[in-house]
Amino acid sequence: MKPGDPAAVRSLFEAVAPRYDQLNDLLSLGLHRLWKRQALLWLQPRPGQRLIDLCCGTGDLALLMAARVRPGGEVLGLDAAAAPLALARRRAAAQPWLPLRWQQGDALATGLPEACMDGAVMAYGLRNLADPGAGLQELRRLLRPGARAAVLDFRRPDPQAGLGEATVERFQRLMLRRVVVPTARLAGLEAQYAYLQASLDRFPTQEALCALARQAGFQHVGHRSLAGGLMGLLELVA
Template sequence: MKPGDPQAVRVMFEEIASSYDTLNDLLSLRLHRVWKRQALSWIKPQPGQCLLDLCCGTGDVSFLLAEQVRPNGTVLGVDTAILPLQTAELRAATQPWLCVRWRQADAIMTGLTKSSIDGAIMAYGLRNILDPMGGLWEIHRVLKPNGRATILDFNPQPTGLRAYFQQFYLRQLVVPIADYFGLKQHYNYVEGSLDRFPTGQEQEELAYKVGFRIARYIPLAGGQMGLLRLEA
């Protein structure tokens, strides 16, 4: 699969939707939950806010946000793939006290009104977008002035020991475990997607180009993951 191909990415996430949460827990030893909470700490969700979860998948981050904006706030989860959104809707039905809405849309063209969102997060989504700069531009467009956003994803490692470890992790751990679930080809995709993904410094530069006032990249997990913290 060609990294960034919108149609191929949508189909891939349709096919892995039923196993996605289980694999995330297995492959990260549940650390992805810690990293996502670290991402939320920059946004500082407040009761009554309207927040955006881009590339929301099955909605785990959306529900974390919704807990913090109660009782009058709203969270909108946006994803290009319908099956993960359907899973998120089923989960939402068991938590009717949370105000979460779902929309199928491209992260580059959400259809949201300009300057309508208090804060936004994208976890493991920017790497899958054909045009990462376009994704950053859309986040900036929908954020209110001084609104905050954060992006969590793998941190590309071009060379050195960290690059070796990242390659080893993907080839010897991620792909074999995914193969057990019958999803080998889907997770082979991750390594290729990193080849075209901007480094932390490049992400900062792109963010400033689209108009963000603050853009700071924070490495996580020994540099294997990273957070891009943004303020409009």
């Protein structure tokens, strides 16, 4: 599978959707939920805000945000794949009081009005876009001036930056090869999770990612390493 190919990425997430949440819990020992809450701590959702969860998947972050924008707010969850959105809608149906809306669409070209959102998150989506820089530009376009955004994803270590970074890269590759892929194999999803390393190899390093965010027009660009440098959180202000 070619990393960043829109049709291939969409097909991948259609296939993994039924087991996606369970595998995330298993492979991260549940820590992905903590990392997502770190993203929300930066975002600071408030009642009355209109927020967007780009590449929302099965909707776990969108549900958390929707609980915090009541009353008067709304959360839009957008994803390119239909199967994760179907699961998100079923989860939201159990909490019909939450102000949620779902839309199938492209995070590179949402079709939404400019400066229509008070905040945004994107968790494990930027790495899968055909052009991460263009994804950050569309994210910036959607935000009102001063709005916050949190972008959570795997962090690509830069082995040229020193021994510490080289060690993190070796450990990350080892974990993907020896833990993630074999575990996914048991669920019949080896090919889908083997794609992780290929997608990471083309992802910008922390420094390059921050540069892309500045080029996209964000006035504040911060980056926080999580999980010993295996994950990264971009903290942005439009």
